[in-house]
Amino acid sequence: MSDLDLFASYFTHSNQEELFRSGLLVERWATTYPMLFDDDDLRVARNQAEGGYHFYEWLAAVLIYHTRGLLSLVEKYQFKRHVAKQEKLDRLMPSEVIEFLRSHPEFGGVQCPDLLVYRPDFEDWFFCEVKGPTDRVRDEQIEFFQALSDMSGKPVRLVKFREMA
Numbered sequence: 001m002s003d004l005d006l007f008a009s010y011f012t013h014s015n016q017e018e019l020f021r022s023g024l025l026v027e028r029w030a031t032t033y034p035m036l037f038d039d040d041d042l043r044v045a046r047n048q049a050e051g052g053y054h055f056y057e058w059l060a061a062v063l064i065y066h067t068r069g070l071l072s073l074v075e076k077y078q079f080k081r082h083v084a085k086q087e088k089l090d091r092l093m094p095s096e097v098i099e100f101l102r103s104h105p106e107f108g109g110v111q112c113p114d115l116l117v118y119r120p121d122f123e124d125w126f127f128c129e130v131k132g133p134t135d136r137v138r139d140e141q142i143e144f145f146q147a148l149s150d151m152s153g154k155p156v157r158l159v160k161f162r163e164m165a
Contacts, residue, residue, distance in 0.1 A: 007157035011164040020055040057114045060130045060159045073116040097152045107144040127156040133163040
């Protein structure tokens with residue numbers, strides 16, 4: 001896997017990110033999309049949105065839901081402390097894949113793909129890495145994502161955002 005399959009390319013505007021940083025979109029999206037964002041997501045976003053963190057991941061989850069009808073687990077889904085996410089992981093994938101998500105020291109500090117995207121009936125799923133307009137997929141990520149894809153039998157796809165003029 002030299003590059004990730006492009007799953008979707010979306011446009012965004014800096015005003016959207018400003019609204020997210022202010023907390024307005026965090027609260028609105030958490031209320032509007034409880035099937036996408038749980039209390040843990042809300043807690044993390046409230047603490048970190050001002051710094052610009054999580055905007056593209058949240059926006060990708062919303063847009064994937066609207067354009068494809070798919071649900072997403074947003075970031076940190078592999079950690080046991082996210083109980084609601086763990087219940088969904090258990091329904092979606094074999095325990096060996098979950099363990100690989102939790103511990104992959106041979107890949108250093110590379111984190112799991114940003115989204116775990118799945119059908120509402122839990123019949124299919126895949127991973128998505130989300131990149132903002134100036135972000136790029138690093139070589140270390142490609143290496144880990146390839147191993148994850150090989151191990152799970154599921155693709156790691158890319159959602160790319162471009163800045164609207």
